[in-house]
Amino acid sequence: MRSVFAIALCIFFAGCSYSQKNDILKIPAGIKQKSSTPEAIAYFSEGCFWHTEIVFQSLEGVRDAISGYAGGNDTNPDYEKVSSGGTGHAETVQVYYDPSKISFETLVKAFFASHDPTELNYQGNDVGTQYRSIAFYSNAKEKQVIDAEIKSITDSKKYSKKIVTEIKSFSKFYSGEDYHQEYILLHPNQPYVANVSIPDYLRFRKEFKEGKFKP
Secondary structure (H helix, E strand, O other): OOOHHHHHHHHHOHHHOOHHHOOOOOOOOOOOOOOOOOOEEEEEEEOOHHHHHHHHHOEOOEEEEEEEEEOOOOOOOOHHHHHOOOOOOEEEEEEEEOOOOOOHHHHHHHHHHOOOOOOOOEEOOEEOHHHOEEEEEOOHHHHHHHHHHHHHHHHHOOOOOOOOOEEEEOOOEEEOOHHHOOHHHHOOOOHHHHHHHHHHHHHHHHHOOOOOEOO
């Protein structure tokens, strides 16, 4: 669950509603219909999956991002169990993309640019192992890409703290409940969304230069 402190803080600032900005703020939606061209799939965990979903869906070449769970051992996870921290799973997105339009390298760069990879088992006010940072790989080449990006960020000295992102071999993804899918698109004025998720997303769009955004 979103932390009680974060939600309380957001409600306090609920006057910053995005209802007046709907005309200029376009939340990227996923396309559920499968593509006729070959697709690849990638998996990332970086805190709240509501935020992660729109980060990847905003990129040209990404068809859809599904919110769900991965990285743990429970074979029947749900939101309540994952939120308890006892399943080992993290909130994760399953990203469907066209490799001819966007590379795995660009997805990895977007992943690291859209959250703080030095925060261990939390992102902002969202605390717990279910919010930890994980970059999943499905083959040796993908692992090399992730390793190289971590080295590049480390060498740049962007952060004063060590990157704690897990580099994990992908095993299985469990789709989240229907009400979590496209949550920000459907609930732009929910306090947590309006005051945490959307500002984080807009910051990402402003700062990320390595990929192309959808119109």
